[in-house]
Amino acid sequence: xxxxxxxxxxxxxxxxxxxxxxxxxxxxxxxxxxxxxxxxxxxxxxxxxxxxxxxxxxxxxxxxxxxxxxxxxxxxxxxxxxxxxxxxxxxxxxxxxxxxxxxxxxxxxxxxxxxxxxxxxxxxxxxxxxxxxxxxxxxxxxxxxxxxxxxxxxxxxxxxxxxxxxxxxxxxxxxxxxxxxxxxxxxxxxxxxxxxxxxxxxxxxxxxxxxxxxxxxxxxxxxxxxxxxxxxxxxxxxxxxxxxxxxxxxxxxxxxxxxxxxxxxxxxxxxxxxxxxxxxxxxxxxxxxxxxxxxxxxxxxxxxxxxxxxxxxxxxxxxxxxxxxxxxxxxxxxxxxxxxxxxxxxxxxxxxxxxxxxxxxxxxxxx
Amino acid sequence: xxxxxxxxxxxxxxxxxxxxxxxxxxxxxxxxxxxxxxxxxxxxxxxxxxxxxxxxxxxxxxxxxxxxxxxxxxxxxxxxxxxxxxxxxxxxxxxxxxxxxxxxxxxxxxxxxxxxxxxxxxxxxxxxxxxxxxxxxxxxxxxxxxxxxxxxxxxxxxxxxxxxxxxxxxxxxxxxxxxxxxxxxxxxxxxxxxxxxxxxxxxxxxxxxxxxxxxxxxxxxxxxxxxxxxxxxxxxxxxxxxxxxxxxxxxxxxxxxxxxxxxxxxxxxxxxxxxxxxxxxxxxxxxxxxxxxxxxxxxxxxxxxxxxxxxxxxxxxxxxxxxxxxxxxxx
Numbered sequence: 187x188x189x190x191x192x193x194x195x196x197x198x199x200x201x202x203x204x205x206x207x208x209x210x211x212x213x214x215x216x217x218x219x220x221x222x223x224x225x226x227x228x229x230x231x232x233x234x235x236x237x238x239x240x241x242x243x244x245x246x247x248x249x250x251x252x253x254x255x256x257x258x259x260x261x262x263x264x265x266x267x268x269x270x271x272x273x274x275x276x277x278x279x280x281x282x283x284x285x286x287x288x289x290x291x292x293x294x295x296x297x298x299x300x301x302x303x304x305x306x307x308x309x310x311x312x313x314x315x316x317x318x319x320x321x322x323x324x325x326x327x328x329x330x331x332x333x334x335x336x337x338x339x340x341x342x343x344x345x346x347x348x349x350x351x352x353x354x355x356x357x358x359x360x361x362x363x364x365x366x367x368x369x370x371x372x373x374x375x376x377x378x379x380x381x382x383x384x385x386x387x388x389x390x391x392x393x394x395x396x397x398x399x400x401x402x403x404x405x406x407x408x409x410x411x412x413x414x415x416x417x418x419x420x421x422x423x424x425x426x427x428x429x430x431x432x433x434x435x436x437x438x439x440x441x442x443x444x445x446x447x448x449x450x451x452x453x454x455x456x457x458x459x460x461x462x463x464x465x466x467x468x469x470x471x472x473x474x475x476x477x478x479x480x481x482x483x484x485x486x487x488x489x490x491x492x493x494x495x496x497x498x499x500x501x502x503x504x505x506x507x508x509x510x511x512x513x514x515x516x517x518x519x520x521x522x523x524x525x526x527x528x529x530x531x532x533x534x535x536x537x538x539x540x541x542x543x544x545x546x547x548x549x550x551x552x553x
Numbered sequence: 554x555x556x557x558x559x560x561x562x563x564x565x566x567x568x569x570x571x572x573x574x575x576x577x578x579x580x581x582x583x584x585x586x587x588x589x590x591x592x593x594x595x596x597x598x599x600x601x602x603x604x605x606x607x608x609x610x611x612x613x614x615x616x617x618x619x620x621x622x623x624x625x626x627x628x629x630x631x632x633x634x635x636x637x638x639x640x641x642x643x644x645x646x647x648x649x650x651x652x653x654x655x656x657x658x659x660x661x662x663x664x665x666x667x668x669x670x671x672x673x674x675x676x677x678x679x680x681x682x683x684x685x686x687x688x689x690x691x692x693x694x695x696x697x698x699x700x701x702x703x704x705x706x707x708x709x710x711x712x713x714x715x716x717x718x719x720x721x722x723x724x725x726x727x728x729x730x731x732x733x734x735x736x737x738x739x740x741x742x743x744x745x746x747x748x749x750x751x752x753x754x755x756x757x758x759x760x761x762x763x764x765x766x767x768x769x770x771x772x773x774x775x776x777x778x779x780x781x782x783x784x785x786x787x788x789x790x791x792x793x794x795x796x797x798x799x800x801x802x803x804x805x806x807x808x809x810x811x812x813x814x815x816x817x818x819x820x821x822x823x824x825x826x827x828x829x830x831x832x833x834x835x836x837x838x839x840x841x842x843x844x845x846x847x848x849x850x851x852x853x854x855x856x857x858x859x860x861x862x863x864x865x866x867x868x869x870x871x872x873x874x875x876x877x878x879x880x881x882x883x884x
Contacts, residue, residue: 282836282840282842282843283842287782287841288840290782290784290785297559298561298780300559301562302839302840305838
């Protein structure tokens with residue numbers, strides 16, 4: 187017996203395989219938890235800071251990488267030794283502490299220790315790696331998965347919906363800022379209005395009015411579609427007031443816009459139906475009362491009547507009547523407004539931050 | 554398999570065979586009570602002393618006598634009464650006259666010098682006589698007139714006591730209780746066992762006990778138990794069990810804190826580990842498992858707890874406390 191090699195060598199070698207698997211399993215568990223937490227943290231950071239998309243991606247990737255590195259470090263720092271692995275397998279497989287005792291007495295070369303090691307080898311040969319060291323989920327996995335799903339949802343929402351924060355909004359331009367954000371959301375982040383965004387401005391966002399759909403972009407714009415101007419003028423009478431137009435068109439005065447509109451309407455004509463989103467309505471809807479912003483940058487207080495456009499109470503019938511206005515009038519009015527806008531731009535009467543918006547606006551309502 | 558047979562394996566197989574043979578032989582006389590018989594045999598092979606507690610008529614004396622006959626060792630019985638003197642237990646020096654006319658004191662050994670000693674109803678002896686057992690049980694020697702006399706191995710004291718009739722008794726002091734390896738509680742037999750008892754004892758045939766083990770084999774078995782290994786984890790469990798019985802200790806259970814005055818001594822841990830080793834051998838192992846410790850702890854700790862007044866008042870039994878400790882410590 188004493189001439190035989192120590193049987194504990196093969197046992198320790200075999201247990202080493204189980205230990206490596208235990209480390210792998212621990213790393214998998216730690217890294218999954220760490221990655222999930224990192225994802226949640228990254229989503230939170232994205233939601234809070236609203237960085238640009240490349241930075242978002244960089245943030246998420248960095249968090250993931252840090253999580254994996256941290257999990258690896260934690261795993262190897264807390265890697266179990268052979269006795270711990272043996273004890274775990276004993277508990278899991280019901281080996282009556284034979285492995286742990288064998289490892290403890292592996293260096294003792296007496297008859298009883300050899301028997302214990304032999305028994306341990308026999309017991310260990312009856313189980314597979316997966317049985318002895320199965321994958322174990324973290325106890326709070328369900329909670330973590332839920333939080334992770336919420337974080338992913340928020341993160342996806344952050345990419346799709348959160349506008350990038352390039353700086354604080356300029357004072358006195360809330361209405362315009364709202365318009366800007368709304369248009370940016372629709373146009374992506376290019377900073378220039380896309381054709382789809384332009385089209386969305388031309389088409390009514392809701393199906394409230396069949397007449398609105400019927401009205402093509404080639405139809406002449408009515409007074410509600412006045413793109414720019416100190417006074418909204420009715421079709422056919424550019425110098426007239428809105429009240430005059432109301433009288434000519436037979437519309438009720440309450441439904442017509444008041445003439446004294448000192449600020450340009452920074453919204454497409456269809457948006458004036460009051461069915462647009464709040465951000466768009468902030469600058470275009472007749473129901474908005476606030477800073478209209480616009481080409482001149484002047485502050486304008488708009489009421490439903492004074493919005494310079496169609497009020498929320500305007501009916502599709504009146505729009506149908508207006509659809510008979512000829513294209514030429516709209517084009518002339520457009521040119522007039524555009525000229526004044528360009529003049530204002532050249533004279534730097536328009537705040538720098540809204541110049542692009544003014545240009546985009548005129549591009550959008552071009553006849 | 555080319556593995557050379559380990560001599561320990563042979564001894565272990567002999568241990569299991571001898572244990573089973575002894576259990577079977579006792580079972581021919583003593584009906585049922587398998588757990589009691591196993592605990593008694595564990596006590597014997599671990600060279601510990603046992604306190605058998607149970608109502609009268611349950612076969613306590615018969616059990617011990619059968620064991621002594623089955624192992625073929627010298628057996629002595631001491632019927633404890635209040636007038637029993639220590640010298641009646643340990644022996645005494647008497648003046649004897651030689652053939653040449655000279656006289657000298659010579660030691661006449663008492664019943665304690667047998668291999669298996671039955672101290673029947675030990676709680677009826679006076680504390681002075683009870684204490685005569687102390688040195689013999691712990692030191693395995695007796696000192697008379699300043700001379701120490703060694704007691705032959707193997708040596709076991711099996712004491713019995715009746716938990717019901719407490720009048721005229723002298724409850725064993727804690728120091729003496731602690732010297733018992735196990736406290737074995739004997740309960741009423743089941744109906745089937747009772748029927749078998751009646752059948753065996755009222756017939757015309759009397760079974761005769763056959764000697765099953767030689768003294769050498771007994772010594773080898775006793776030695777083999779101590780070679781069994783115990784790992785750190787089972788040992789830690791045994792130590793936690795003992796520490797948890799101390800009310801002032803952090804690991805004490807609520808029941809211990811409320812009802813226990815004194816907990817188990819280190820002898821309790823020794824008893825747990827030794828009995829666990831014997832149990833491991835019986836299970837074909839050469840190392841102690843946590844399960845062995847759990848099995849051995851009940852009988853090893855029960856008589857080592859001293860209840861406080863509140864415990865006596867609420868009729869809490871030490872067994873209930875020990876079971877609670879085992880459940881909490883070993884999970």
